[in-house]
Amino acid sequence: MPAGPAHSARTRPTRLIVSLDTKDRAQAIAWRDAAVNASKRPEIMRPPMVKLGLEFTYAQGLEAVSEVAGDLPLFLDLKLHDIPNTVASAIGSLARVRPAMLTIHASGGRAMIAAARRAVDDAFPEGARPLLLAVTVLTSLDAEALHETGVESSVADQVVRLGRLAVSAGADGLVCSPHEIGLLRAALGEEPVLVVPGIRPAGSAAGDQKRIMTPAQAHAAGADYIVVGRPITRAPDPAAAAAAIMAELLA
Numbered sequence: 001m002p003a004g005p006a007h008s009a010r011t012r013p014t015r016l017i018v019s020l021d022t023k024d025r026a027q028a029i030a031w032r033d034a035a036v037n038a039s040k041r042p043e044i045m046r047p048p049m050v051k052l053g054l055e056f057t058y059a060q061g062l063e064a065v066s067e068v069a070g071d072l073p074l075f076l077d078l079k080l081h082d083i084p085n086t087v088a089s090a091i092g093s094l095a096r097v098r099p100a101m102l103t104i105h106a107s108g109g110r111a112m113i114a115a116a117r118r119a120v121d122d123a124f125p126e127g128a129r130p131l132l133l134a135v136t137v138l139t140s141l142d143a144e145a146l147h148e149t150g151v152e153s154s155v156a157d158q159v160v161r162l163g164r165l166a167v168s169a170g171a172d173g174l175v176c177s178p179h180e181i182g183l184l185r186a187a188l189g190e191e192p193v194l195v196v197p198g199i200r201p202a203g204s205a206a207g208d209q210k211r212i213m214t215p216a217q218a219h220a221a222g223a224d225y226i227v228v229g230r231p232i233t234r235a236p237d238p239a240a241a242a243a244a245i246m247a248e249l250l251a
């Protein structure tokens with residue numbers, strides 16, 4: 001694993017990914033535009049990424065995904081989890097969308113992750129390959145919910161175990177909660193890209209998320225990207241909410 005951090009946790013840049021979780025195309029475009037407008041404020045001037053996932057893609061299809069992403073870098077979050085051949089073939093079907101990031105579940109195992117790696121390398125031209133991200137333990141799970149699935153380790157140990165497995169099998173990065181960033185950096189070094197949902201600005205409702213932090217806390221912990229949905233999209237003024245979150249990442 002690479003040693004020698006390029007940035008300390010505190011100075012590592014953190015970029016916002018806005019999660020456009022809706023079935024409605026016009027709504028997704030409106031939220032995208034609100035985030036883009038927020039990012040043009042002079043103190044920010046850093047365009048966001050957008051995430052489209054299961055809800056939007058099942059409702060609207062891949063062509064609509066491309067339309068909504070427009071020129072913004074796209075995190076296509078379909079969390080593939082199946083036998084290796086099926087996952088690899090599915091990745092081939094996603095190439096036309098030109099995502100910047102794709103997700104699989106690390107718990108699909110080494111052969112599945114390695115097959116996904118090969119599929120990304122085969123299906124996308126060099127220079128246009130998405131980052132292959134492996135989801136470790138969903139941020140909606142706490143220790144009790146994880147144990148109920150038959151995993152006896154702590155959440156932290158399971159995240160690190162799956163993180164090591166995924167990176168050694170070819171993943172470029174991991175999806176984890178902000179609570180595990182330090183442990184993953186200690187185990188895997190600075191190179192794996194850490195994409196971090198479970199973000200809740202102070203005072204906002206946790207909803208179904210269990211392992212949460214504020215944007216500033218996740219930035220200070222060393223997240224490369226934070227993923228934020230409802231705290232922006234369900235806010236009375238999504239552009240203002242996005243701007244406030246982006247401002248927290250500038251420190």
Ligand SMILES: O=C(O)c1cc(=O)[nH]c(=O)n1[C@@H]1O[C@H](COP(=O)(O)O)[C@@H](O)[C@H]1O
Nearest residue numbers: 019077137138139175197198227228229230
């Ligand atoms: O892969 C993800 O993006 C993801 C992984 C995870 O462990 N937890 C998690 O919340 N997500 C996604 O991140 C987004 C979080 O949305 P909010 O909870 O509304 O901010 C949702 O689109 C989730 O699907």
